[in-house]
Amino acid sequence: xxxxxxxxxxxxxxxxxxxxxxxxxxxxxxxxxxxxxxxxxxxxxxxxxxxxxxxxxxxxxxxxxxxxxxxxxxxxxxxxxxxxxxxxxxxxxxxxxxxxxxxxxxxxxxxxxxxxxxxxxxxxxxxxxxxxxxxxxx
Ligand SMILES: [Mg+2]
Numbered sequence: 001x002x003x004x005x006x007x008x009x010x011x012x013x014x015x016x017x018x019x020x021x022x023x024x025x026x027x028x029x030x031x032x033x034x035x036x037x038x039x040x041x042x043x044x045x046x047x048x049x050x051x052x053x054x055x056x057x058x059x060x061x062x063x064x065x066x067x068x069x070x071x072x073x074x075x076x077x078x079x080x081x082x083x084x085x086x087x088x089x090x091x092x093x094x095x096x097x098x099x100x101x102x103x104x105x106x107x108x109x110x111x112x113x114x115x116x117x118x119x120x121x122x123x124x125x126x127x128x129x130x131x132x133x134x135x136x137x138x
Pocket of ligand 1: 060087
């Protein structure tokens with residue numbers, strides 16, 4: 001049984017890792033405005049309807065998936081990180097454009113989804129399990 005000090009150290013390390021991840025996983029308002037400005041400077045908004053943007057998101061997601069094609073056991077594909085960055089940016093750009101075109105607040109819809117997922121996947125049932133919520137027991 002781990003001692004209290006060991007447990008505290010583990011918790012601190014976990015929290016520090018979360019802080020680092022939070023710092024890396026962010027998007028500023030300026031970034032969103034830059035994406036929209038890029039579109040507007042080219043007068044491309046006229047082409048951006050929800051259907052074509054949804055198609056574009058899927059196509060870019062497929063390009064992201066292509067990075068992992070034939071990678072075998074190498075599920076992280078560290079050496080392909082540049083390509084992952086590029087394709088993930090394409091997906092995110094189209095997501096921003098989709099949200100803007102549909103008049104959706106990205107913070108609001110993501111927070112709403114996290115709340116819904118928290119109900120579907122309560123920590124006490126889902127912790128450490130990968131089953132779909134319909135298959136969770138407990
Ligand atoms: Mg691409």
